[in-house]
Amino acid sequence: GQQVMQIPQYQHVQEGEDFTTYCNSSTTLSNIQWYKQRPGGHPVFLIQLVKSGEVKKQKRLTFQFGEAKKNSSLHITATQTTDVGTYFCPYNAGNMLTFGGGTRLMVKP
Amino acid sequence: DAGITQSPRHKVTETGTPVTLRCHQTENHRYMYWYRQDPGHGLRLIHYSYGVKDTDKGEVSDGYSVSRSKTEDFLLTLESATSSQTSVYFCAISVGGQGDQPQHFGDGTRLSIL
Numbered sequence: 001g002q003q004v005m006q007i008p009q010y011q012h013v014q015e016g017e018d019f020t021t022y023c024n025s026s027t028t029l030s031n032i033q034w035y036k037q038r039p040g041g042h043p044v045f046l047i048q049l050v051k052s053g054e055v056k057k058q059k060r061l062t063f064q065f066g067e068a069k070k071n072s073s074l075h076i077t078a079t080q081t082t083d084v085g086t087y088f089c090p091y092n093a094g095n096m097l098t099f100g101g102g103t104r105l106m107v108k109p
Numbered sequence: 110d111a112g113i114t115q116s117p118r119h120k121v122t123e124t125g126t127p128v129t130l131r132c133h134q135t136e137n138h139r140y141m142y143w144y145r146q147d148p149g150h151g152l153r154l155i156h157y158s159y160g161v162k163d164t165d166k167g168e169v170s171d172g173y174s175v176s177r178s179k180t181e182d183f184l185l186t187l188e189s190a191t192s193s194q195t196s197v198y199f200c201a202i203s204v205g206g207q208g209d210q211p212q213h214f215g216d217g218t219r220l221s222i223l
């Protein structure tokens with residue numbers, strides 16, 4: 001089925017380094033949502049982007065939605081150990097979300 | 110957090126036994142979902158509901174059934190559990206009244222089938 005491809009699958013960074021994960025779709029998206037799941041926890045909704053070219057910030061996290069609404073990115077500035085977890089950008093099929101494997105971020109202190 | 114309660118939180122049972130997981134919400138949201146999460150597979154949708162007695166299949170529905178007789182409760186049943194159904198199960202609700210709105214998740218049920 002349709003899905004959003006996310007890269008990378010895994011990323012190790014040193015604490016203080018920046019991190020970016022990318023989501024790409026072959027079709028135009030109505031919106032894109034981002035979720036974070038800490039190890040042993042449940043997914044937590046972070047943000048929803050709706051408009052072409054939209055950029056939103058949450059403290060050290062910057063979310064972008066591409067001009068063609070086919071891609072999105074999450075950038076974390078100066079990672080901290082609290083950023084550890086898996087980040088998802090599921091495909092929104094209208095009534096349901098299709099989650100891929102996400103990007104697992106590991107931060108070395 | 111969005112008033113979602115999953116029960117039980119942990120369960121160990123034997124192959125061939127029936128198992129029912131419950132998801133309870135306190136905010137009358139229309140859409141409710143059941144996912145399973147396994148290492149290397151991310152979250153996979155099992156079934157979802159868009160209202161009382163209105164349900165539909167997800168990506169991995171074989172071996173599972175659901176029921177929603179009240180807005181607040183969404184039940185997931187494994188009629189005859191198999192070891193391949195050992196997993197972490199998450200319930201979620203879609204806030205905002207539409208299925209494409211952000212989802213809030215319960216804490217999960219860790220199910221082990223021996």
